[in-house]
Amino acid sequence: MNAAPSEMSRRQAVVEKAIPLAAADGFSDRILSEAGRQAGLGPEMLLHLFPRGAESLVEAFSDSADAAMVQDLARQDLAVMKIRKRIHAAVLARIGALRPHKEAARRAAAFLMLPMHAALAALLLYRTVDAMWHAAGDTSTDFNFYTKRAILAALYSATMMRWFNDTSDGESETLAFLDARIENVMQFERFKVEIGERAKKVPGLEAFFSPKRS
Numbered sequence: 001m002n003a004a005p006s007e008m009s010r011r012q013a014v015v016e017k018a019i020p021l022a023a024a025d026g027f028s029d030r031i032l033s034e035a036g037r038q039a040g041l042g043p044e045m046l047l048h049l050f051p052r053g054a055e056s057l058v059e060a061f062s063d064s065a066d067a068a069m070v071q072d073l074a075r076q077d078l079a080v081m082k083i084r085k086r087i088h089a090a091v092l093a094r095i096g097a098l099r100p101h102k103e104a105a106r107r108a109a110a111f112l113m114l115p116m117h118a119a120l121a122a123l124l125l126y127r128t129v130d131a132m133w134h135a136a137g138d139t140s141t142d143f144n145f146y147t148k149r150a151i152l153a154a155l156y157s158a159t160m161m162r163w164f165n166d167t168s169d170g171e172s173e174t175l176a177f178l179d180a181r182i183e184n185v186m187q188f189e190r191f192k193v194e195i196g197e198r199a200k201k202v203p204g205l206e207a208f209f210s211p212k213r214s
Contacts, residue, residue, distance in 0.1 A: 023103035068097035090132035
């Protein structure tokens, strides 16, 4: 006896049906309804799986891409890579997950850029960069935890915008853009270390106000 499809598999089935539809017409409640019909789901089940309509559909699409990215990175030996190579690999893995569905990904990005979807956009971006850092072996729990994710969020978002408009052979323009952005980040990190070392050599205020010895 075959087991009943899980909610996750049903949701994924709807996402797969929705991708070509959304590529043509964008993400909307109408597209969700049609994708659900093609996946053989009734209105009640569709509402259960996607309670916020098109927003839930875009969220499921993003989560699916994150899962594919994590699987790709798990097949790579990230432990032997320097951190810049790990981030490079992570961003390319996310792009690789979306590459077969580039137009749908472009439509999802346009959907998330609307002001009413700002909260969802921030949530999905955080999930993506958090998954990247975890895959890269990040174990920080201090302030660096947040700064790393903020920096990667900016780098990833900018690279995605470049990729959406890239028509070069082998996506060479995106690759060059990503390399340049990572180099900028590494220069900033080296600058922070340098400033930190200099700060250690600067006397504290107490040195200026403590009594001088005769």
